[in-house]
Amino acid sequence: MKFAHDFLFGAATASYQIEGATDVDGKGPTNWDEFVKIPGKTFEGTTGEVAIDHYHRYKEDIKLMAEMGLESYRFSISWARIIPDGVGAINPKGIEFYNNIIDECLKYGIVPFVTLYHWDLPLCLEKDGGWLNRKTIDAFLNYANVCFESFGDRVKHFITFNETVIFCGHGYLAGAHPPGIHNAPEKYFQATHHVFTAHAKAVIAYKKRKQYGEIGLSHVFTPAFSIDNSEDNLFAAMHANQFNLNWFYDPILKGEYPDYVMAWLETQGIQPKITADDRESLIIAAPLNDFIGLNYYQPMRVERIHMPGDVVEPTRENATGAPGNPSFDGVYRTVAMDDKRYTKWGWEISPDGFVSGLQLLKEYYGDIRIYITENGLGDEDPIIDGEVCDIPRINFINDHLVAVKKAIELGVNVKGYYAWSAIDLLSWLNGFKKQYGFIYVDHDNGLARKKKASYYWYQKVIETRGSN
Ligand code: BGP
Numbered sequence: 096m097k098f099a100h101d102f103l104f105g106a107a108t109a110s111y112q113i114e115g116a117t118d119v120d121g122k123g124p125t126n127w128d129e130f131v132k133i134p135g136k137t138f139e140g141t142t143g144e145v146a147i148d149h150y151h152r153y154k155e156d157i158k159l160m161a162e163m164g165l166e167s168y169r170f171s172i173s174w175a176r177i178i179p180d181g182v183g184a185i186n187p188k189g190i191e192f193y194n195n196i197i198d199e200c201l202k203y204g205i206v207p208f209v210t211l212y213h214w215d216l217p218l219c220l221e222k223d224g225g226w227l228n229r230k231t232i233d234a235f236l237n238y239a240n241v242c243f244e245s246f247g248d249r250v251k252h253f254i255t256f257n258e259t260v261i262f263c264g265h266g267y268l269a270g271a272h273p274p275g276i277h278n279a280p281e282k283y284f285q286a287t288h289h290v291f292t293a294h295a296k297a298v299i300a301y302k303k304r305k306q307y308g309e310i311g312l313s314h315v316f317t318p319a320f321s322i323d324n325s326e327d328n329l330f331a332a333m334h335a336n337q338f339n340l341n342w343f344y345d346p347i348l349k350g351e352y353p354d355y356v357m358a359w360l361e362t363q364g365i366q367p368k369i370t371a372d373d374r375e376s377l378i379i380a381a382p383l384n385d386f387i388g389l390n391y392y393q394p395m396r397v398e399r400i401h402m403p404g405d406v407v408e409p410t411r412e413n414a415t416g417a418p419g420n421p422s423f424d425g426v427y428r429t430v431a432m433d434d435k436r437y438t439k440w441g442w443e444i445s446p447d448g449f450v451s452g453l454q455l456l457k458e459y460y461g462d463i464r465i466y467i468t469e470n471g472l473g474d475e476d477p478i479i480d481g482e483v484c485d486i487p488r489i490n491f492i493n494d495h496l497v498a499v500k501k502a503i504e505l506g507v508n509v510k511g512y513y514a515w516s517a518i519d520l521l522s523w524l525n526g527f528k529k530q531y532g533f534i535y536v537d538h539d540n541g542l543a544r545k546k547k548a549s550y551y552w553y554q555k556v557i558e559t560r561g562s563n
Pocket of ligand 1: 109258390473515521525
């Protein structure tokens with residue numbers, strides 16, 4: 096099977112991970128500019144101050160993407176470049192920069208797919224309470240409107256937020272992202288609710304403008320599967336999906352929160368404050384969403400946590416599962432299984448989990464249009480005779496594209512695939528060693544760009560519409 100002619104083959108990046116130039120041309124400071132200064136918060140103290148200097152090299156980078164045959168480029172806008180203090184005056188240089196990126200894409204026939212919020216919040220807003228402060232909802236709506244006004248004539252695909260579970264989970268539970276708070280579930284739930292409300296208001300505003308494009312949001316998609324068929328573990332998987340999947344998709348697509356999680360929040364006395372206006376926005380916006388974006392890297396394998404006294408066979412703990420995939424009342428834990436494959440960073444490699452996850456999503460939410468907005472392999476790519484031989488990445492992406500095809504054949508409405516990432520970039524917590532790109536960036540040689548083996552391979556995939 097070939098992918099349909101309107102299926103988009105893309106690749107993605109995010110502003111803080113590539114742009115650098117963090118205090119250039121009027122850009123305001125962000126939460127991440129501050130956070131990376133705290134010792135021990137990032138890998139070997141790496142920061143996005145220079146990143147891969149895409150701010151100055153975007154022409155070269157987009158030309159390389161065009162030569163690869165990329166049909167669509169997903170990138171994010173840095174809010175603080177557009178509105179340096181988050182709420183006040185607009186910075187014309189910021190608008191100009193993103194206009195240039197958009198024009199450069201269009202010049203080559205690349206469809207720009209724009210994320211409004213990929214985690215870099217203007218510092219003034221973070222200092223004023225960030226996503227815990229309701230004022231951030233209005234500030235986001237204002238910022239989104241500025242973007243629709245400035246770019247909506249040429250950008251026809253907007254993603255409001257990237258991965259609410261990650262920036263709120265790491266921000267208010269694991270302390271690994273700004274604002275660096277640990278174990279505060281009441282804050283976590285309140286912040287997620289504010290994000291969903293901001294999304295809903297932006298969707299309504301966008302549709303009122305009649306710019307005739309698409310709008311949706313992207314979630315990290317980690318469907319939970321029980322490690323066996325025992326009732327106990329199946330219950331744990333259901334529970335994990337309620338907290339990690341339904342909590343995030345129900346308010347967006349159904350306009351209401353899942354009863355199961357709400358009931359649990361009540362038992363804990365930590366229900367988020369939801370105003371009548373918030374509820375109304377969620378309900379009005381739900382049917383207006385054009386798509387959801389899924390960032391799929393791995394599924395979760397879960398088992399029920401047993402009570403003291405139970406005999407439990409110890410399993411290897413999954414190093415990365417916990418922070419972004421919280422279990423609040425100790426019902427389940429994520430486990431690594433001996434018969435599964437893992438990356439060097441302990442992320443499970445599971446194209447089958449992708450297919451099953453997409454089917455599960457269809458059961459929950461029907462035929463909603465889906466874009467795979469991220470999928471890829473983080474690796475330390477081998478360089479042999481000067482060539483970047485990232486064969487494991489080729490295998491990974493190939494297997495996941497086959498999975499997407501299978502899901503489409505099973506009736507899942509997938510309309511595009513964005514590899515993470517178009518080019519090597521800064522990994523938020525893993526620095527520059529963990530690479531994802533089709534294009535290598537040589538940090539020992541003035542950030543020179545070089546095509547990897549996967550670059551030529553993806554070029555062929557696009558050329559043949561995935562039939563090779
Ligand atoms: C997603 C983020 C991306 C990117 C990716 C890989 O959650 O949306 O921005 O960072 O994960 O993550 P990492 O760099 O930690 O391997």
